[in-house]
Amino acid sequence: METLRWLQWLHQQLPKRVYKKAGKLFPALLEMLTDQSDKVVRLALQVISILSTSKAGLELESAENEPEQKQPGKSSGAGTPGKGATPRAHLNKYFRLFLVELLKMFDKDRTLLDQKGSFIIRQMCVYVDARSVYCTLAEILDSRDNLSFASLMVQVLNMILFTATELYELRMQLKDLRTQESWGLFTTLYHSWCHNPVATVALCLLSQNYEHASDLVDKFSNVEITAGILKEVDKLVQLVESPIFAFLRLQLLDPQGHAALVRTLYGLLMLLPQSGAFSSLKDRLSCVPVITTVQRDSKCKRAQGSVVPSTVSFDELLDHFVSMQQKHSQAKRKTTAQNVRTNAFAGIR
Numbered sequence: 001m002e003t004l005r006w007l008q009w010l011h012q013q014l015p016k017r018v019y020k021k022a023g024k025l026f027p028a029l030l031e032m033l034t035d036q037s038d039k040v041v042r043l044a045l046q047v048i049s050i051l052s053t054s055k056a057g058l059e060l061e062s063a064e065n066e067p068e069q070k071q072p073g074k075s076s077g078a079g080t081p082g083k084g085a086t087p088r089a090h091l092n093k094y095f096r097l098f099l100v101e102l103l104k105m106f107d108k109d110r111t112l113l114d115q116k117g118s119f120i121i122r123q124m125c126v127y128v129d130a131r132s133v134y135c136t137l138a139e140i141l142d143s144r145d146n147l148s149f150a151s152l153m154v155q156v157l158n159m160i161l162f163t164a165t166e167l168y169e170l171r172m173q174l175k176d177l178r179t180q181e182s183w184g185l186f187t188t189l190y191h192s193w194c195h196n197p198v199a200t201v202a203l204c205l206l207s208q209n210y211e212h213a214s215d216l217v218d219k220f221s222n223v224e225i226t227a228g229i230l231k232e233v234d235k236l237v238q239l240v241e242s243p244i245f246a247f248l249r250l251q252l253l254d255p256q257g258h259a260a261l262v263r264t265l266y267g268l269l270m271l272l273p274q275s276g277a278f279s280s281l282k283d284r285l286s287c288v289p290v291i292t293t294v295q296r297d298s299k300c301k302r303a304q305g306s307v308v309p310s311t312v313s314f315d316e317l318l319d320h321f322v323s324m325q326q327k328h329s330q331a332k333r334k335t336t337a338q339n340v341r342t343n344a345f346a347g348i349r
Contacts, residue, residue: 004032004043011050022051022094030101033120034112041116042123049127052095091132099136107149117156122166130170131185134161138192147331150195155232158199162206162239171244174207183309190317194324197223198232201264202239205248210260212314216321217267223325224332225271233268237277240265241284255288262288 007025011018018025025047032044102120106113124133137157144150161167173182174189186207193200197220204213223229239245251258265285272278308314 001040001043004040004047007047008050011047011054015054019051019054019092022054025051026094026098026101030098030105033102033105033116034109038119041120045120045123046127048094048098049124052091052098053128054092091128095128095132096136096140099133100140103137103140103144103153106153107146113152113156118160118164121157121160122164125164125166125170130167131173134167134170135185135188138189141195142192147195147328150192151328154193154196154199158193158196158202159235162202162242162244171206174203175247177207180309180311183312187312187317191320194321195328196232197321197325198229198236200321201268202236205240205245205261205264208248209314210258210264212317213264214260214267215314215318217264217271219318219322219325220267220271222322224329230271230273233271234275234277237268237272237281241280249284252284252288 007018029044029048033041035041035044106117121133121137134157137153141150141153161171170185173185177183177186186203186209189203190200193203197216201213201216204210204216240248248261251261255262262285265281269278269281269285272281
């Protein structure tokens with residue numbers, strides 16, 4: 001712990017010299033995240049965040065990129081983020097590298113993910129900022145080859161998003177969607193959240209995109225409904241009954257103005273087996289004043305000040321969701337076939 005505090009002090013005195021050694025420091029800092037002591041993990045994350053947001057690092061990187069930028073016909077690409085991306089100009093290259101390595105650690109060590117994953121992510125959201133952490137993780141997960149881990153990680157991130165006090169401001173940005181930046185945040189998360197169908201529906205409920213949420217639930221007829229998905233729907237129903245979704249429950253008082261919301265909740269109800277979550281959601285829907293709300297031609301009201309920008313196409317988002325679920329289905333069938341062949345050969349031996 002004293003070593004970590006010394007590194008913080010040293011960076012204050014000699015930021016550029018310490019940053020130049022960051023590549024050698026990061027492996028040791030990552031290893032410290034597995035320590036049993038939360039104090040050690042917290043200090044290691046503080047040092048990582050200091051290095052990742054180091055102004056000295058940005059200055060050195062800018063100086064390295066200047067010769068390339070001056071060459072005719074060449075552009076660094078900085079300041080031109082891709083579709084749905086959000087600018088993170090205050091972060092240097094080590095921030096993304098850290099999150100890439102962190103996901104690799106979680107993938108290899110699921111115990112670390114279960115025991116320390118939530119704590120590590122929440123602390124990083126405090127030391128850097130929740131938007132940068134979530135957008136960068138979403139971009140990394142969107143391109144992951146290990147689809148089962150991506151789905152699990154989205155499930156973890158989604159639960160943290162809905163329950164952690166550290167992410168209150170991020171939830172408010174997603175709930176209102178009043179600016180181009182907030183819509184960019186939504187689309188960035190959406191593309192990655194499609195790894196997990198229930199998390200995608202939850203994201204649309206939080207952002208009050210009820211028409212799209214209803215369309216997503218309709219697509220569940222083409223998704224393999226496993227015990228894991230039913231457990232996630234169960235958790236989503238519990239979230240609907242939590243203070244976070246108080247605004248949603250109050251909107252049920254205006255069923256004609258929020259017909260798609262009622263359709264979405266009824267769709268989730270039909271997915272659930274007879275259980276406590278089923279009874280809870282059924283009781284909630286029985287309080288809806290009028291049941292004429294399942295008409296599909298009824299349009300949902302949007303939050304005041306929330307206008308869908310021309311850059312957001314819900315048809316394209318729905319196509320992406322369907323495509324991602326098809327990839328997951330193909331990956332599951334491939335894994336099942338491999339397991340069958342392995343077991344068959346094992347029986348022969």
